[in-house]
Amino acid sequence: MIGMLSHPFMQHAFIAGTAVALAAGLVGYFLVLRAQVFTGDALSHVAFTGALAALAAGLDAKIGLYAFSIVVAVALGVLGRRGRPDDVVIGSVFAWILGLGVFLLTLYATTRSGSGDGRAGVTVLFGSILGLSRDSALLTAVIALVICAILLAIARPLLFASIDEAVAAARHVPVRLLGYGFLALTGATAAESTQVVGALLILGLLAAPAGAAMQLTARPLVAMGLSAGIAVASVWIGLTVAFHASWMPPSFTILAVATSSYLVATVARRRPARPFAGRPGRSPADTGSRGAETLRR
Amino acid sequence: MTAAFSWNLINDIRDMWSLPFMVNAFRAGTIVAVLAGPVGWFMVLRAQTFAGHTLALVGLPGASAAVWLGISSLAGYFAFALAAALLIAALPAGANRGHSNESAAVGTVQAFALATGMLFITLYGGFSGATNALLFGTFLGITSTQVAVLTGCAAAVLAVLAALGRPLLFASIDPDVAGARGVPVRGLSLAFLLLLAMTTAEVSQITGALLIFALLVLPAATAQRLTARPAFGLALAVAFGLAVVWTSLFAGYYSPYPIGFWTTTIGFALYAAASGVRPLATHLPRRLDPVRTPA
Numbered sequence: 001m002i003g004m005l006s007h008p009f010m011q012h013a014f015i016a017g018t019a020v021a022l023a024a025g026l027v028g029y030f031l032v033l034r035a036q037v038f039t040g041d042a043l044s045h046v047a048f049t050g051a052l053a054a055l056a057a058g059l060d061a062k063i064g065l066y067a068f069s070i071v072v073a074v075a076l077g078v079l080g081r082r083g084r085p086d087d088v089v090i091g092s093v094f095a096w097i098l099g100l101g102v103f104l105l106t107l108y109a110t111t112r113s114g115s116g117d118g119r120a121g122v123t124v125l126f127g128s129i130l131g132l133s134r135d136s137a138l139l140t141a142v143i144a145l146v147i148c149a150i151l152l153a154i155a156r157p158l159l160f161a162s163i164d165e166a167v168a169a170a171r172h173v174p175v176r177l178l179g180y181g182f183l184a185l186t187g188a189t190a191a192e193s194t195q196v197v198g199a200l201l202i203l204g205l206l207a208a209p210a211g212a213a214m215q216l217t218a219r220p221l222v223a224m225g226l227s228a229g230i231a232v233a234s235v236w237i238g239l240t241v242a243f244h245a246s247w248m249p250p251s252f253t254i255l256a257v258a259t260s261s262y263l264v265a266t267v268a269r270r271r272p273a274r275p276f277a278g279r280p281g282r283s284p285a286d287t288g289s290r291g292a293e294t295l296r297r
Numbered sequence: 298m299t300a301a302f303s304w305n306l307i308n309d310i311r312d313m314w315s316l317p318f319m320v321n322a323f324r325a326g327t328i329v330a331v332l333a334g335p336v337g338w339f340m341v342l343r344a345q346t347f348a349g350h351t352l353a354l355v356g357l358p359g360a361s362a363a364v365w366l367g368i369s370s371l372a373g374y375f376a377f378a379l380a381a382a383l384l385i386a387a388l389p390a391g392a393n394r395g396h397s398n399e400s401a402a403v404g405t406v407q408a409f410a411l412a413t414g415m416l417f418i419t420l421y422g423g424f425s426g427a428t429n430a431l432l433f434g435t436f437l438g439i440t441s442t443q444v445a446v447l448t449g450c451a452a453a454v455l456a457v458l459a460a461l462g463r464p465l466l467f468a469s470i471d472p473d474v475a476g477a478r479g480v481p482v483r484g485l486s487l488a489f490l491l492l493l494a495m496t497t498a499e500v501s502q503i504t505g506a507l508l509i510f511a512l513l514v515l516p517a518a519t520a521q522r523l524t525a526r527p528a529f530g531l532a533l534a535v536a537f538g539l540a541v542v543w544t545s546l547f548a549g550y551y552s553p554y555p556i557g558f559w560t561t562t563i564g565f566a567l568y569a570a571a572s573g574v575r576p577l578a579t580h581l582p583r584r585l586d587p588v589r590t591p592a
Contacts, residue, residue, distance in 0.1 A: 037400035038347040088518045091346040095510035099561025204408025211401025255412035262405045
C-alpha cells in the first residue's frame with residue numbers, strides 16, 4: 001500500500017479518483033432517485049463529443065468537456081417538461097451528438113498531427129486515470145468538491161422536489177430551477193468523471209453505487225452517504241487492484257468493484273412484498289412522472 | 298470516397314453502384330432500416346430507449362471478446378446481447394418499466410458491459426483502429442455473406458415481431474388492462490427485449506455500437522411525433538429509416554466525413570422538423586401527454 005502510494009501517478013490517481021467518486025456518488029443518488037440515469041448516460045456521451053470538439057478546435061479538452069456537457073444538460077431539461085427530459089428526447093439528442101463526435105473525431109484525425117489516429121477517441125472514451133498530471137489532478141479534485149458542496153447546499157429542497165414534485169411546487173420550492181441546476185451539476189460531474197473513468201464508463205460510477213445504496217436503505221441521508229462511500233471504495237479498491245495486476249485497466253477494475261457492490265446489495269436486500277412490486281408493468285403514460293412516483297409507493 | 302459529385306444524380310448513383318462495396322452497403326442499409334423501424338417503434342412506445350441503448354453497447358464487449366478469442370464476431374454480438382437482455386429482464390423490478398430501480402440496474406449493466414469490453418480490448422493488446430470500427434461501424438466493409446446473414450436474421454426477427462404485434466401493442470399501451478385480459482405481459486416484455494437484443498446485435502455490426510441509436514430511435518421517434526396510428530406509424534418509421542440510410546450513404550460517399558455522422562444528423566434533422574410540425578397537428582393522446590400531477 002505504502003509502496004503503491006510512493007508513485008506520483010498513483011497519488012494523483014487517488015486524489016482525483018476520490019474526489020470524482022464523491023461527486024459521482026452524491027449526484028448518482030439523485031439521478032437514481034429522480035429516475036434520470038438515462039440522462040447521466042446521455043451526458044457522458046456528450047462529454048465525449050465536447051472533448052473532441054475542443055481537441056478538433058485546438059483548445060484544451062477540459063474547456064470543451066465542461067462547457068458542452070453543462071450546456072447540453074440544461075438544453076435537455078428545456079426540451080423536456082419541467083426541467084425533466086423524457087427518454088425519447090434524450091435518445092434523439094444524444095444519437096445526434098454521438099454522430100457529431102464521430103465527425104469531430106474524423107476532423108481531428110485528419111487536420112491535427114498525422115499521429116492523431118483513433119487513440120485520442122479511445123482515450124476520451126475510456127479514460128486515463130493513471131496519466132493525470134499533478135495540476136490536473138488537483139483541479140479535478142477542486143471542481144469535484146465544489147460540485148459536492150453545491151449539491152449538499154441544495155440537497156434538502158432537491159430531495160423534496162424529487163420525491164414529491166407537486167407538493168414541493170405547492171410549497172413554493174422552485175422545482176423547475178432545481179431541475180435545471182441539478183442537470184447542470186450532472187453535466188459537470190459527467191465532464192469530470194470523463195478524465196477518470198472515461199466517457200463511456202461514467203455511468204457505472206453514477207448508477208451502481210447509488211443503486212446499491214438505495215437497495216440497502218430508504219433513508220435519504222444514509223443512502224447519500226452510503227452511495228458516496230461505495231463510489232469512493234470502488235475507486236480505491238479498483239486502483240489498488242489495477243496497480244498490482246497491471247494487465248487489467250483501472251477503468252475495468254473500478255467498475256467491476258462498483259458492479260459487484262450493486263449485485264451484492266441486490267441479493268442481500270430482503271424484498272418485502274410491496275403493492276407495486278408484483279404488478280406486471282405500468283402504462284407508458286406514467287413514465288414522465290416516475291420520479292415523483294418512486295417513493296410514493 | 299473521393300469521387301466528384303455532379304448534379305446529375307442518375308450518373309452519380311450509377312457511378313456509386315459500380316463499386317461492389319457500395320452496393321453491399323446499400324443492401325445492408327436497406328435491410329437494417331426495414332428491421333430497425335418497427336423494432337424501434339415498439340421500443341419508443343414502451344419507453345425502453347435506455348434498455349435499447351444498453352443492449353446496443355453490449356455489442357462492444359461481445360465483439361471485442363470474439364476478437365480476443367479469435368471466434369466470429371457475429372457470435373460475440375449475439376451471445377452478449379441476448380445475455381444482457383436476459384439479465385435486464387431478470388434484475389429486480391425489470392418488469393416495472395420506469396422505476397428508478399430499473400434505471401440503476403440498466404445503467405449498471407451497461408457500464409459493466411463497457412468495462413468488460415475495455416478489458417478484452419486491453420487483453421487483446423492495442424487494436425485501437427478496430428476499436429473505432431466496433432464503436433462507429435464499418436458501413437463500407439460489408440461482404441455479400443454478411444448481407445445474406447443479415448437478411449435471414451432480419452426476416453426472423455420481423456416474423457416474430459409480426460406474430461407478437463397485436464398483444465405486444467396492447468401490453469405496451471396499457472399493461473394493467475392487458476394483464477387483466479390474460480395477455481402474458483411479462484413474457485411479452487422478455488420476448489421483446491430478446492428481439493431488441495437481436496436487432497441491436499445485427500445493426501451494431503453495420504452502424505457500430507455507438508450509432509445504432511440513429512437508426513433505432515430517430516425514425517421511430519419521428520414517426521411517433523407525427524402519428525399515433527400504429528400501422529401508419531410503423532410504415533412511417535420504416536420510410537424515414539430508409540430515407541436516412543440512403544441519403545447518408547449517398548452523402549458519405551461524396552464527402553470526406555463518416556457515414557455515422559450523416560446518419561445521425563439527417564435522422565435528427567427529420568426528428569427536429571417533425572417536432573416543429575407537431576404543435577400544428579393534433580396531440581397524441583397517450584405517448585406524449587404523460588399523466589401529470591397539477592402544479
